[in-house]
Amino acid sequence: MRILHTSDWHLGRSFHRVGMLAHQAAFVDHLVDVVVDEGVDVVVVAGDVYDRALPAVDTVAVLSDALGRLRAAGAQVVLTSGNHDSAGRLGFASSVLEQGGVHVRSRTADLARPVLLGDEHGPVAIYGLPYLEPSMVADELGGQRSHQGVLHAAMARVRADLAARPTPTRSVVAAHAFVVGGQISDSERDISVGGVGAVPLAVFDGVDYVALGHLHGRQRLSETVRYSGSPLAYSFSEAAHVKGSWLVDLGPTGVRGVQPVLAPVPRPLVTMRGAIATLLSDPALKHAERAWCQVVLTDAARPRAAMAQLQQRFPHTLSLSFEPEAGGGAADDYAARVRGRSDLDVCCGFVEHVRGSVADDVERGLLADAPERARELEQGDAA
Numbered sequence: 077m078r079i080l081h082t083s084d085w086h087l088g089r090s091f092h093r094v095g096m097l098a099h100q101a102a103f104v105d106h107l108v109d110v111v112v113d114e115g116v117d118v119v120v121v122a123g124d125v126y127d128r129a130l131p132a133v134d135t136v137a138v139l140s141d142a143l144g145r146l147r148a149a150g151a152q153v154v155l156t157s158g159n160h161d162s163a164g165r166l167g168f169a170s171s172v173l174e175q176g177g178v179h180v181r182s183r184t185a186d187l188a189r190p191v192l193l194g195d196e197h198g199p200v201a202i203y204g205l206p207y208l209e210p211s212m213v214a215d216e217l218g219g220q221r222s223h224q225g226v227l228h229a230a231m232a233r234v235r236a237d238l239a240a241r242p243t244p245t246r247s248v249v250a251a252h253a254f255v256v257g258g259q260i261s262d263s264e265r266d267i268s269v270g271g272v273g274a275v276p277l278a279v280f281d282g283v284d285y286v287a288l289g290h291l292h293g294r295q296r297l298s299e300t301v302r303y304s305g306s307p308l309a310y311s312f313s314e315a316a317h318v319k320g321s322w323l324v325d326l327g328p329t330g331v332r333g334v335q336p337v338l339a340p341v342p343r344p345l346v347t348m349r350g351a352i353a354t355l356l357s358d359p360a361l362k363h364a365e366r367a368w369c370q371v372v373l374t375d376a377a378r379p380r381a382a383m384a385q386l387q388q389r390f391p392h393t394l395s396l397s398f399e400p401e402a403g404g405g406a407a408d409d410y411a412a413r414v415r416g417r418s419d420l421d422v423c424c425g426f427v428e429h430v431r432g433s434v435a436d437d438v439e440r441g442l443l444a445d446a447p448e449r450a451r452e453l454e455q456g457d458a459a
Contacts, residue, residue, distance in 0.1 A: 077195045081322040083122035083289030084306035088135035092394035099342040103307045104142040111149040122289030123158025123252030157182040157206040158252040188237040197328040205251040252289040263311035284330040307339045312370040315345035370395040377432030419447040
């Protein structure tokens with residue numbers, strides 16, 4: 077049996093205010109091609125199908141199109157809810173969808189109800205574990221009120237069901253969790269407090285393959301426990317990620333092989349740092365002209381219209397920050413810089429610091445009036 081493991085589609089998400097839905101639809105095109113070209117039997121989506129609990133209408137339409145086309149291409153689909161999804165909404169009409177080969181697992185009641193498939197080597201049981209919020213499911217599962225506790229309880233149900241099935245029944249678990257050893261990035265919503273959300277790898281012992289979701293970097297925790305990662309980059313911390321899925325082949329006794337499948341890249345990510353004049357003239361940055369760019373300017377004085385200047389050469393610059401390399405030390409301590417100075421001096425000093433040039437006479441007049449007006453308004457509110 078051939079399984080395509082993917083996750084964290086985050087349909088409807090934007091990247092620094094750039095809508096990604098068209099690129100997400102292109103990823104669906106890619107998945108359909110892989111299913112056809114590689115003879116995929118099952119597509120497993122391990123959570124965070126949507127980016128928010130209440131997805132927009134056009135976002136729902138992309139998922140509807142994806143499920144219909146994947147089924148038409150010949151693959152069963154198993155998907156679970158993640159911490160970004162509304163489990164109830166994603167699971168709507170799941171019993172009807174199941175009759176058509178789309179298997180949604182979003183309820184704790186279905187933890188030990190696998191999707192049962194088979195090939196020439198016998199049965200395959202695919203268990204879908206949705207994101208399990210400890211405060212909501214611990215009592216129902218009878219586990220400790222922690223991510224490790226509820227996943228341990230969920231896997232106990234899985235193992236009990238698997239033990240009652242004919243031997244050999246090969247097993248796959250799709251789970252949405254933060255497993256110890258996984259590498260995080262900036263675009264994941266934290267599900268841990270002080271590390272409490274981290275789950276040890278041993279929780280999944282006894283399963284032939286574990287298809288993980290939640291972390292956005294494609295990674296291997298063991299030969300048979302892997303994150304597929306998100307198909308698209310959702311933060312500049314993912315610039316070094318190689319996005320894609322895992323193509324898993326099950327043989328007669330378990331996993332026979334796992335191959336990476338590369339996802340299409342709409343634009344590369346580039347992070348640049350330096351003075352604006354250098355960045356705008358450096359021929360070595362030619363590759364960044366078509367990339368989404370994150371820029372850190374190190375000029376001693378903040379350049380005027382810096383974003384507009386940068387976008388003339390790098391039109392897809394999305395993030396801009398300033399970290400002047402000049403100066404530093406005790407003089408940069410704001411408490412020291414304002415000590416003993418009048419309100420007007422503080423305001424004018426702030427303008428000079430931010431803009432890189434001193435306030436003119438008109439601006440000084442406005443700034444002189446501002447503190448007094450603020451005090452008058454404050455006294456009026458207090459009265």
